[in-house]
Amino acid sequence: MHEEVPALTATPLLETRSLTKEFRGFRAVSGVDLAVERGTIHALVGPNGAGKTTLFNLLTGFLTPTSGTVHFDGHDITGKAPEQIAPLGIARSFQITSLFEAMTLQEHLELALASPTGLANQWWRSVARLSRFRKRSLELLDQVGLADRAGAPASSLAYGQKRALELAIAMALDPKLLLLDEPTAGMGLEDVDRTIGLVKSLSAGRTVVFVDHNMHVVGSLADRVTVLQSGQVLAEGPYDQVRADERVITAYLGAVHE
Known part of the structure; x- marks a missing residue:
């Protein structure tokens, strides 16, 4: 506590x-x-x-x-x-995981980091532009113990690891709550x-x-x-x-x- x-x-x-x-x-x-x-x-x-x-x-x-x-x-x-x-x-992590199974962990974080900028809405056209968030995405993955899985698809994660990824996604918004x-x-x-x-x-x-x-x-x-x-x-x-x-x-x- x-x-x-x-x-x-x-x-x-x-x-x-x-x-x-x-x-x-x-x-x-x-x-x-x-x-x-x-x-x-x-x-x-x-x-x-x-x-x-x-x-x-x-x-x-x-x-x-x-x-x-x-x-x-x-x-x-x-x-x-x-x-x-x-x-x-305010950021929320859900009881039931809602991840894109084919996307890598790093891609999940890059999209989350891009969401306040509007880039996430065009991600299919601007994947290269999301690379600006690469460093921060790896830092967040490291915080939750998943840095070594950055390039792996979400589908490859065990249940507890998926919940950790969800926490990293929530933290990408740097929430007060x-x-x-x-x-x-x-x-x-x-x-x-x-x-x-x-x-x-x-x-x-x-x-x-x-x-x-x-x-x-x-x-x-x-x-x-x-x-x-x-x-x-x-x-x-x-x-x-x-x-x-x-x-x-x-x-x-x-x-x-x-």
């Missing part, structure tokens, strides 16, 4: 106020007030159906709230589309521990919000934990405090944490 957590009196980097999302009368998220402090790693946890994924999609613009607001770094981003939110400094959706889902223990170390290293100088069912991951990474149940905040605080909360034990942690 981060050694120094900014004072909670500072203006949050990400904040929601009374955030609500209804689907045909069903409230998946109900009046959620969330404050993510700058420079912290913040976990969203809860039992299945708690509203974690819906909340995550509201934060990233993949869903529009029924009511309430989302603020990021002084901007009201409520209802904005993902492509409008990303340039403000990195959002990770189940970063260790489907991984074996070795890959889980490697990913924990990777997220710790990538979190330096930025803020991370992640959803994960693995409480070993949450306990290893999170400075602060928000527990959701039935679309509402059940508890929030440091991991050790939250895991000892009787309401949380009853709702979730006691059933899965040894």
Whole structure:
């Protein structure tokens, strides 16, 4: 975990106020007030159906709230589309890998680095022009331990390596806020521990919000934990405090944490 957590009196980097999302009368998220402090790693946890994924999609613009607001770094981003939110400094890594299997790792990174410049939209005509991003792409691959696979196609990667590549792609945008959706889902223990170390290293100088069912991951990474149940905040605080909360034990942690 981060050694120094900014004072909670500072203006949050990400904040929601009374955030609500209804689907045909069903409230998946109900009046959620969330404050993510700058420079912290913040976990969203809860039992299945708690509203974690819906909340995550509201934060990233993949869903529009029924009511309430989302603020990021002084901007009201409520209802904005993902492509409008990303340039403000938010990058998201998905639970399900979405890579171009035939493209090399380096090509993935060059495209990601080119996206803010508009070159990525013409990549089929200007592959040579993407070479300007070669050095940075190799640096990013090195950060996630994949520099030696730069010229390999994405299809050749093991599952954990694909998730590491996705992290590198997200980092190509140099985000202020990195959002990770189940970063260790489907991984074996070795890959889980490697990913924990990777997220710790990538979190330096930025803020991370992640959803994960693995409480070993949450306990290893999170400075602060928000527990959701039935679309509402059940508890929030440091991991050790939250895991000892009787309401949380009853709702979730006691059933899965040894």
